[in-house]
Amino acid sequence: MSRKIDPRIKRTKRLFKDALISLIQENYDKSKLTVQTIAERAELNRATFYLHYRDIDDLMEQTINEILEELHETMKGSSEDAHSQKGSSRLVSFLEHFYRNAGLYKVMLENKEFRKRVFAILLDIVTYWSDYRKMKGRSFNVPNEIVAASVLGIVSWWLEEGTPYSPTYLTNFIVERFK
C-alpha cells in the first residue's frame, strides 16, 4: 500500500495530458489523432501510453475531468466575492474562464460528454440565478433547462466566432434576453 504516488507516474500522465491539450489547441484533426502522435508530442514511448490509458477516449475522459475541476475551482471563488449578490455573477466568472481558455474549450465542446458536463454546470448557475429572481418576484417563464441549453448554445457560438464580445458584455446580452 503505497501512500505517495510515484513521481514518474505523475510526470508521465501530465506529459500525456499536456500533449493531448496542445494537439487539440492546434486544431489537429480529431479523426486523425493517433496514440503515436500523442506519444511523440509527449516525448514518451508509445507503449508507455498503454500503461496508463486504455485508449485515446480514456485519456480524453481523464483530461476532461482535470479541466472541469479547474473550472469548478474558479467558480467556487466567485460565489464568495462581492458580486455574488447579483444572480448573474457566477455566469461572468464562468465566461471569463472560458475566455481565458477559448482555444481549448472551443474544441472540447465538440465532445458530447464534455458538453453534458458543462450543461450541468450551466444548469446549476441558471438555477441559482432563477432562485435569486424568484426571491425578487421576477421568475423566468421557461424551465431552467431551456435557459441553460440556450446559454450553452450562445457560449458555443461565441467560442466558434473567436469570442467577439467580452465576458461581461456577453453576459449583458444573455441577461437581456431574460428580462
Add this chain to the structure above:
Amino acid sequence: MSRKIDPRIKRTKRLFKDALISLIQENYDKSKLTVQTIAERAELNRATFYLHYRDIDDLMEQTINEILEELHETMKGSSEDAHSQKGSSRLVSFLEHFYRNAGLYKVMLENKEFRKRVFAILLDIVTYWSDYRKMKGRSFNVPNEIVAASVLGIVSWWLEEGTPYSPTYLTNFIVERFK
C-alpha cells in the same frame, strides 16, 4: 456526353447513404464507423465505395447535403401557407421536420459542418422573424446571431432529451423569451 445518370450509380449511392443513415440512427460509435461496416450494411463491395467517395467524410458531406435539401423543401412550403404572417411560423415547420427525424438529427448535430449549416438556416429564420417584429416596432435587443445560437442550443437539448415538448409548445417557449 451521357444525358441520363446510370441507374446503377443512383442505386449504389442511395444504398451507401441509407447504410450510413441507418448506422448513425442506431447510434453506432462514430469513431468506430468503418468503410467495411458501411459496405456490409449496404450489401455492396468495399471497393465500390471508393468508386464514388473519397472517404467516409466525403460520404457524410454528400449525405448532409441531401438531408438539408429535404429540410429546405419542407421550409419552402411553410412560408406560403396561412401561418406565414406570423414571424415564428417558419420556426414551427423547422421544428416539425426535426421532430419527425429526431433520431437522425440528434446524431447529425454532433457534426460540426452540419451544425454550421443548420445555424445558417436558423439565422435566416430569425432574421425573417426579426424583420417582422421590426415592422411592428418590437425589435430584438440582441444580435440575430445570438438569438439563432440560442435557438440552436435549445433544439440540440430538445433532441438530446428525446423531444419532451411538441414543436408548437417548444416554439412558445422560444417565443416567450423574446416578448
Add this chain to the structure above:
DNA sequence: TTGTTTAATTGATACCGTGTCAATAAAATA
C-alpha cells in the same frame, strides 16, 4: 548507500482498416 521495487523503453508480434489495382463479371445503352 545498497538492494529491492516499480516504471519506462525497446523491439517484436498479430491483427485490422485503408486505399489502390488489374482482371473479370454483370448490367445498361444505343
Add this chain to the structure above:
DNA sequence: TATTTTATTGACACGGTATCAATTAAACAA
C-alpha cells in the same frame, strides 16, 4: 447484339492498434 460502363473479386503495401518479454532507468526503504 455489340459496346460501354459499373460492380465484384482477390491481392497488395501501408500504417495504426494493442500486447508482450526482456532490458534499462528511476524511486524508495532500510
